[in-house]
Amino acid sequence: MDNAEYQREALNQTVFDMLTLCTSQLEKANESFVNHDGDLAEEVIHRENRVNAMDIKIERDCERFLALFNPVAIDLRFAMAVLKINSDLERIGDHAFNISNYVVEEENAIPSHLFKAVQFDKMVDTIKSMMENITIAYEEKDVKSARKVFKKDKVLDKINIKSFKILETEIQKDPSIIKEALFLFSVVKKLERVGDLIKNIAEDIIFYTDAEILKHKRKK
Amino acid sequence: MNNLRKNRLKDQLFKYWGIFCTIIGLVLLVVFIGDILIDGLLRIDWEFITNLPSRKPEKSGIYTALMGSIWILFFTTIIAFPMGVAAGIYLEEYSKKNKLAGLLEINISNLAGVPSIIYGLLGLEVFVRIMNLGASVLAGSLTLSLLILPIVIVATREAIKAVPSSIKDASYALGASKWQTIWHQILPASGGGILTGVILALSRAVGETAPLIVVGALAYVPFAPENPMDEFSVLPIQIFNWISRPQHGFIENAAAAIIILLLITFIMNGIAVYFRNKWQKKWK
Amino acid sequence: MAEEMEIIMEKPIKEPTILDSVINPSLKKTHKIEVIDSKVWYGDFQAIKGIDMTIKANSVTAFIGPSGCGKSTFLRLFNRMNDYVDSFRMEGKIKIDGKNIYKKKVNVEELRKEVGMVFQKPNPFPKSIFENVAYGLKIQGIKDKKFINERVEKALRQADLWDEVKDNLKKSGLALSGGQQQRLCIARTLAVEPSIILMDEPTSALDPISTAKIEQLIFELKKKYTIVIVTHNMQQASRISDYTAFFYIGELIEFNKTKTIFTNPEKKQTENYITGRFG
Numbered sequence: 001m002d003n004a005e006y007q008r009e010a011l012n013q014t015v016f017d018m019l020t021l022c023t024s025q026l027e028k029a030n031e032s033f034v035n036h037d038g039d040l041a042e043e044v045i046h047r048e049n050r051v052n053a054m055d056i057k058i059e060r061d062c063e064r065f066l067a068l069f070n071p072v073a074i075d076l077r078f079a080m081a082v083l084k085i086n087s088d089l090e091r092i093g094d095h096a097f098n099i100s101n102y103v104v105e106e107e108n109a110i111p112s113h114l115f116k117a118v119q120f121d122k123m124v125d126t127i128k129s130m131m132e133n134i135t136i137a138y139e140e141k142d143v144k145s146a147r148k149v150f151k152k153d154k155v156l157d158k159i160n161i162k163s164f165k166i167l168e169t170e171i172q173k174d175p176s177i178i179k180e181a182l183f184l185f186s187v188v189k190k191l192e193r194v195g196d197l198i199k200n201i202a203e204d205i206i207f208y209t210d211a212e213i214l215k216h217k218r219k220k
Numbered sequence: 221m222n223n224l225r226k227n228r229l230k231d232q233l234f235k236y237w238g239i240f241c242t243i244i245g246l247v248l249l250v251v252f253i254g255d256i257l258i259d260g261l262l263r264i265d266w267e268f269i270t271n272l273p274s275r276k277p278e279k280s281g282i283y284t285a286l287m288g289s290i291w292i293l294f295f296t297t298i299i300a301f302p303m304g305v306a307a308g309i310y311l312e313e314y315s316k317k318n319k320l321a322g323l324l325e326i327n328i329s330n331l332a333g334v335p336s337i338i339y340g341l342l343g344l345e346v347f348v349r350i351m352n353l354g355a356s357v358l359a360g361s362l363t364l365s366l367l368i369l370p371i372v373i374v375a376t377r378e379a380i381k382a383v384p385s386s387i388k389d390a391s392y393a394l395g396a397s398k399w400q401t402i403w404h405q406i407l408p409a410s411g412g413g414i415l416t417g418v419i420l421a422l423s424r425a426v427g428e429t430a431p432l433i434v435v436g437a438l439a440y441v442p443f444a445p446e447n448p449m450d451e452f453s454v455l456p457i458q459i460f461n462w463i464s465r466p467q468h469g470f471i472e473n474a475a476a477a478i479i480i481l482l483l484i485t486f487i488m489n490g491i492a493v494y495f496r497n498k499w500q501k502k503w504k
Numbered sequence: 505m506a507e508e509m510e511i512i513m514e515k516p517i518k519e520p521t522i523l524d525s526v527i528n529p530s531l532k533k534t535h536k537i538e539v540i541d542s543k544v545w546y547g548d549f550q551a552i553k554g555i556d557m558t559i560k561a562n563s564v565t566a567f568i569g570p571s572g573c574g575k576s577t578f579l580r581l582f583n584r585m586n587d588y589v590d591s592f593r594m595e596g597k598i599k600i601d602g603k604n605i606y607k608k609k610v611n612v613e614e615l616r617k618e619v620g621m622v623f624q625k626p627n628p629f630p631k632s633i634f635e636n637v638a639y640g641l642k643i644q645g646i647k648d649k650k651f652i653n654e655r656v657e658k659a660l661r662q663a664d665l666w667d668e669v670k671d672n673l674k675k676s677g678l679a680l681s682g683g684q685q686q687r688l689c690i691a692r693t694l695a696v697e698p699s700i701i702l703m704d705e706p707t708s709a710l711d712p713i714s715t716a717k718i719e720q721l722i723f724e725l726k727k728k729y730t731i732v733i734v735t736h737n738m739q740q741a742s743r744i745s746d747y748t749a750f751f752y753i754g755e756l757i758e759f760n761k762t763k764t765i766f767t768n769p770e771k772k773q774t775e776n777y778i779t780g781r782f783g
Binding site for chain 3: 316
C-alpha cells in the first residue's frame with residue numbers, strides 16, 4: 001500500500017469512527033429522553049466535545065489529502081463525500097446534544113401517553129434502522145443499503161406532520177402538560193431533521209460509490 | 221519548370237553524381253588490385269616468403285623484409301601504444317582546460333599532418349646519431365613511434381570523449397577516485413575505440429617508407445634482425461628496391477610483395493573494424 | 505516489514521519522525537544536514553545567494569522551484585559533486601552529522617560513501633547487473649565474495665528489483681527497461697549503505713508506472729535513510745516528502761512541512777508558484 005492509500009484508509013477509518021460515535025450519541029440521547037435519564041444525558045453532553053474535535057480533524061485531514069495527493073475519480077469523489085458526510089454527522093451530533101440538554105434542563109419526565117400518541121417509539125426505531133443502513137452502506141460501499149433509507153424517511157415525515165395535531169389535541173385535553181408537549185414536539189421535529197440528514201449522507205455515499213448525483217431528484 | 225520539379229531534378233542529379241563518383245573509386249580500386257593480382261599472385265609460394273633476397277629474381281624472397289616489418293611493428297607498438305594512450309588520458313582527464321591546453325591540442329593535431337620524411341630526419345639526428353643507436357630496429361621503431369604518436373593520442377582522446385560523462389558522474393558519486401574511475405570505467409568503455417585507433421595508426425606505420433630510408437634501413441639486407449640493435453629492412457623498401465630493377469622477374473616479385481603488404485594492411489584494418497563494431501554494440 | 509506497516513496504520517497521519525526516534529532515540533533531535541549561510545559562484549555568476557537550512561534524519565525533503573533557480577547546484581553541495589566544475593567557488597558551512605564537509609582535510613571519497621546520489625537520467629555502467637551493484641564495494645577494496653554477494657542481494661531487494669533480475673545477474677545493466685535501470689542505479693547507491701541519499705529529478709525521464717514504483721520505494725527507504733530530492737513535479741513533492749524547500753533565483757524562499765506548504769504557505773511567492781500563477 002502506498003502513502004496515498006494509507007492516508008485514504010486512515011481518513012476512511014476516522015469518518016467511520018465519527019459515524020459510530022454519532023450513532024451512539026443519537027441512541028443515547030433518545031434513550032435518555034424516553035427514560036428521562038439525566039446521567040445518560042450528561043454523558044451525551046460531555047461527549048459532544050469529542051464529536052466537535054473529530055469534525056475538525058476530519059476537515060483538516062481531508063484538506064491535507066486533497067492538497068498533497070491530488071486525488072481524481074473515485075478518490076476525489078471520496079474526499080468530497082467525506083466533507084459532506086462529516087458535516088451532516090456533526091449536525092446529527094448537535095441534535096443529539098440538544099435533545100440531551102432538554103433532559104437535563106427539564107425536571108419533569110415526558111408522560112408516556114404522549115410518547116405513545118405520537119408514536120415516538122416508531123420514530124426512534126426507524127432512525128436506528130436508518131443509521132444501521134448507512135453504516136453498512138458506508139462500510140461496504142453498498143448502494144442498496146443506502147437506498148433503503150429514502151422510504152424509511154417517509155415514516156419520519158408522516159409522524160412529524162401528524163404530531164402537530166396529535167399534541168394539540170393532548171394539550172387541549174390536559175393543559176398542564178403543555179411544557180412537556182412542547183418539548184416533545186421540538187424533539188420530534190429534530191428527529192425529522194435527523195432523518196433528512198441521514199438521507200443526505202445516503203446520497204453522498206451513492207455519489208461517491210456510483211458517481212450518481214441524487215440531490216433534487218425524486219426518489220422512490 | 222516550377223520549383224517542385226526543379227528540386228526533384230536536383231535530387232536525381234545529385235544521386236546519380238554520387239553513384240558515379242563511388243563507382244569510379246571502386247572501379248579504380250578493382251583495376252589496381254586486379255592488376256597486382258594478375259602480376260604477382262602466381263609468384264607467391266612458401267619459398268617466396270622464406271627466401272632471402274638475391275640477385276636472381278627467381279631466388280629472391282621477402283623473408284628479411286617481412287621479418288624486418290614484423291620487428292618494427294612489434295617495437296613500435298610497445299613504444300607508441302602505452303605512451304600515446306597515457307598521454308591521451310592525461311590530456312583528456314587530468315590537465316586543466318585552459319588556453320594552454322587548447323594550444324596543445326591544436327599542435328598535436330598538426331603533428332599528425334607533418335610529412336613523414338621530417339620525422340625521418342628527426343629520427344636520424346636524435347636516435348641514430350645523438351643517441352648513437354645506429355640504423356637499428358630500435359631507432360626505426362622510435363622514429364615511427366614519433367610519427368604515429370599524435371594519431372594515437374588523438375584517437376585516445378576521441379574515444380575517451382565518447383564515454384558519457386554520466387558514467388563518470390555515477391562513478392564519482394559512489395566514492396571512486398579519479399584513477400579508479402579511469403581504470404574501472406573509462407578505459408574499459410573506451411578500450412574498443414582506443415584499440416581501433418591504435419591498430420589503424422600501426423597499419424599506417426607498416427606502410428611507411430621515407431622515414432625509414434632516412435634512418436638508414438638498408439635496401440639490400442641478407443639477414444633478418446635478431447636483436448633490436450640490428451640493421452633491418454622493411455617490405456615497402458624492398459618493394460621500392462625491386463621496382464627500380466630492370467629485370468622483369470623483379471617486377472613480379474614486387475607485385476607479389478605488394479600483395480603480401482596489402483594483405484597485412486587489410487587484416488589489420490579488419491581487426492580494427494571488428495573491435496570497433498564489438499565496442500559499439502556495448503552501447504546499444 | 506509487516507510490523508512496521510502495522511505501526512504506521514495505528515498512527516496514520518501524525519509526524520512519522522516520532523516513530524523513528526522511538527526506534528532509535530538518538531535520532532530525536534538530530535540535524536542530519538545543516539547548511540549555514542551557503543553561497544556559490546560559478547565564475548562571476550552567483551548561483552546561491554546565502555541559504556540556511558537544516559534537514560532532519562529519516563525524512564524526505566523536496567526541493568522545488570523553477571528551472572535554473574539553483575536547486576540542483578544546492579543539492580550537489582552535499583556530496584561535493586560541484587567540485588568538478590572548474591569555475592565553482594563556495595562560501596559558508598555545510599555540516600553533515602555535525603562535521604563541516606568542506607574543510608580541506610575532508611576525504612571526498614569517504615564523504616560519498618555516506619552520501620549517495622541518483623541522477624536524472626538512469627546511468628548504469630556498461631557492465632552486468634551484479635557488477636553495477638558491486639562497484640561501490642569493489643572500489644573500497646572489499647574482496648570477500650560472500651560479503652559482496654550478500655550486499656548485492658540486499659541492495660537489489662531494497663530497491664525492489666531483486667525478483668525481476670535474480671535469475672540473471674550477469675545480464676547487462678543496459679538491457680533493462682528505463683524504470684528498472686533507475687532502480688538498478690538506486691540499488692547501486694544502497695549497496696554502499698550511505699545514510700543520506702540525494703536524488704536529482706530521479707523520475708523525470710520515466711513513465712508514470714515506473715515513477716509510481718520509485719515513489720513507493722522512496723516512501724519505504726525513508727525509514728532507514730535521509731532523502732533529499734530535487735523535483736520539477738510538484739505533485740510528486742506533495743506526495744512523498746515530509747518537508748519542502750522552495751527555491752527561486754538562488755534564494756530559499758520558504759522551507760516548511762510539506763503539509764503546510766501545500767495547504768497554507770507562509771509566503772505569497774510560494775503560493776503563486778504552487779498554484780501555477782508564475783514559473
